[in-house]
Amino acid sequence: MDALQDLAFGFTVVFEPFNLLLVASGVLAGTIIGMLPGLGPIAAIALLIPTTFGMDPSSALILLAGVYYGAVFGGSTSSILLNAPGIAGTVATSFDGYPMARSGRAGAALAIAAIASFIGGTIALIGLALVAPALASVAVAFGPAEYFALMVLGLTAVTSLSDTGLVKGLLAGTFGVMVSIIGIDLQTGTLRYTFGMPELFEGVDFLIVALGVFALAEVLRLALQPQNESQEAIGSLRLSRRELRDMAPATGRGSLVGFFSGILPGAGATIGSFLGYGLEKRVAKDADTFGKGNTKGIAAPESANNAAAVGSFVPLLTLGVPGSGTTAVLLGALLVLGIQPGPLMFADRPEVFWGVIASMYIGNIVLLMLNLPLIPLLARILRTPRPLLLPLIIVFCVIGVYGLRFNTFDLWLLLLFGVLGFLMRANGFPAAPLILGLILGAIMEESMRQALQISGGAWSVFLEQPISATLLALAAVSLLAPPLVARWRQRSRASVG
Amino acid sequence: MESFRFSDRVIGLVLAAGAVAYLIAAWQIPQFALDTVPVQPRVFPLALGALLLLLAVLLAIRPAGASQPPGAEHDAEADGSPEEDAGSSDAGGQARTLGRSSRPRVEVLILVGGTAAYIGLLEPLGFIPATIAFLLAGSWWFRTARLWVAATVAVGVTLAAQLGLGELLGVRLPAGVLAPLGI
Numbered sequence: 001m002d003a004l005q006d007l008a009f010g011f012t013v014v015f016e017p018f019n020l021l022l023v024a025s026g027v028l029a030g031t032i033i034g035m036l037p038g039l040g041p042i043a044a045i046a047l048l049i050p051t052t053f054g055m056d057p058s059s060a061l062i063l064l065a066g067v068y069y070g071a072v073f074g075g076s077t078s079s080i081l082l083n084a085p086g087i088a089g090t091v092a093t094s095f096d097g098y099p100m101a102r103s104g105r106a107g108a109a110l111a112i113a114a115i116a117s118f119i120g121g122t123i124a125l126i127g128l129a130l131v132a133p134a135l136a137s138v139a140v141a142f143g144p145a146e147y148f149a150l151m152v153l154g155l156t157a158v159t160s161l162s163d164t165g166l167v168k169g170l171l172a173g174t175f176g177v178m179v180s181i182i183g184i185d186l187q188t189g190t191l192r193y194t195f196g197m198p199e200l201f202e203g204v205d206f207l208i209v210a211l212g213v214f215a216l217a218e219v220l221r222l223a224l225q226p227q228n229e230s231q232e233a234i235g236s237l238r239l240s241r242r243e244l245r246d247m248a249p250a251t252g253r254g255s256l257v258g259f260f261s262g263i264l265p266g267a268g269a270t271i272g273s274f275l276g277y278g279l280e281k282r283v284a285k286d287a288d289t290f291g292k293g294n295t296k297g298i299a300a301p302e303s304a305n306n307a308a309a310v311g312s313f314v315p316l317l318t319l320g321v322p323g324s325g326t327t328a329v330l331l332g333a334l335l336v337l338g339i340q341p342g343p344l345m346f347a348d349r350p351e352v353f354w355g356v357i358a359s360m361y362i363g364n365i366v367l368l369m370l371n372l373p374l375i376p377l378l379a380r381i382l383r384t385p386r387p388l389l390l391p392l393i394i395v396f397c398v399i400g401v402y403g404l405r406f407n408t409f410d411l412w413l414l415l416l417f418g419v420l421g422f423l424m425r426a427n428g429f430p431a432a433p434l435i436l437g438l439i440l441g442a443i444m445e446e447s448m449r450q451a452l453q454i455s456g457g458a459w460s461v462f463l464e465q466p467i468s469a470t471l472l473a474l475a476a477v478s479l480l481a482p483p484l485v486a487r488w489r490q491r492s493r494a495s496v497g
Numbered sequence: 498m499e500s501f502r503f504s505d506r507v508i509g510l511v512l513a514a515g516a517v518a519y520l521i522a523a524w525q526i527p528q529f530a531l532d533t534v535p536v537q538p539r540v541f542p543l544a545l546g547a548l549l550l551l552l553a554v555l556l557a558i559r560p561a562g563a564s565q566p567p568g569a570e571h572d573a574e575a576d577g578s579p580e581e582d583a584g585s586s587d588a589g590g591q592a593r594t595l596g597r598s599s600r601p602r603v604e605v606l607i608l609v610g611g612t613a614a615y616i617g618l619l620e621p622l623g624f625i626p627a628t629i630a631f632l633l634a635g636s637w638w639f640r641t642a643r644l645w646v647a648a649t650v651a652v653g654v655t656l657a658a659q660l661g662l663g664e665l666l667g668v669r670l671p672a673g674v675l676a677p678l679g680i
Contacts, residue, residue, distance in 0.1 A: 168556070175549070220605055224605070387595070391636060449541075
């Protein structure tokens, strides 16, 4: 009952007219930005963070959560219509969505995506309201040693699940942590890696890195592709009863898979959507039609990626550990707004926590209400000619970064990280661990030093505390398991062959 | 993206050299008396530098088969345009990039150079003239079909940003040469 009462309190926060307006505009803006090729939730949130400066923290988070939600759905739209997934989480949607769109049923494919997203989001929100407080009470037992171990786990889990190889993921994560410690060491006042440049004394803002390695790098990538002029008809949005009956169980399974993979730091929407799609294909009797426009092949990954988007809020809000690259950016935004997510957030800022959950319920409804009727209209944005779009994205990035500290030094850093992000992508280095490392790095070092300060410098403190030891063991397993399993499979295949 | 791929060995060696430089810089971070600061500010950077060095060496020495990660394949998928890529390579004389140069390296260099020029001129020239010029030049470079549409969008977006951010949200965008007009 407590959860229900708290949720009711959250609704009173969201039902303030200004916050309702923010939910609606956040979902709309997120959908539009998410639909633009290359601009996923991370870029959408990063672009809109400057608009939240000076806002009440709960209102700001309500806006950004709406943007996140909308952008995940928007990404599905470009996946279905153009086979161009703006974000990794919607890649699985394109497997069946694009063939369905090409067969003249783009409207139906988009409707399935919208409905499945709605159901996935709703089921996950119920889970979030029930699970999050329980997780938070466990998290109260966390001291600096446990936090350090948790940060290590968060970083290794994301890195190990990256699809571009363990070593490259770890290199990206390590580099992110290195960037995070640039500036004045808060414990001793020592300057580290500032090279005598006063602009670096306060460190490198995460927004500069996020916009550089995601948005600007994407512009450079898109500049290397000739414009794709092909546009397919959108068709009717109507679904037959059989289609609705088919997608119902797929949506339910996808929602559960997505939610639980979203909770795990590092899994997130991408893994959730692939797991959802894979599970559905495995249990389906008509598995041979997957990849040719099967409705279940859209419903499962779509419900999973939205459920995972919601699920990734669990570790973010309760432990202060982002479950994905996007929530890492959100964590940065929260810190900018003066909020430290974690177990104390329930006690200190209940209006923020429950306001966000309630806003996601409302956002989910707004998402469905907006997207179904507006699908034909919104799809026109996909026709924004790239010659106009790419310079505009650069200008938006420049405005966002310049607004941080009003100096051009940050803009040069933005360009540097843009080129770096582009080269990383070209050479198979994942960008998400870099952002996670950047966000978690400073907290990781602070927790490590605090723990060592308490233990009088004894490093065994990390292995003596049971929670910390367990988390570090999990981190080691998450790092070592994927390559070991791959090697074992390779050997067993070779022995069979 | 093919033109910007380097072998893992080269990347590993460059990163290893960077890690050594990072470690040397870490050694130069001042030390404090142990009783006041049990964990020195150089400890974490030293650990990071060592980890980077280890990973860079691992990247450089791993077998060639492992040097083409699934990411490269995924990259092509994420480009969302396998047909487009095939088409561009087949077509011979057809555009392989969005801009006026058919060579990817030149294309990226021009885009980075153009953005650098925009950043460099932002404060001396001012937000409004620099942004309009950048948007127009960018659209022209990317072969916009209708330059007048690009011009309208450039002026409209720039003025909307100046009004929205500068006037409504109080973000001080550089006035540059328009400062005498009180912008």
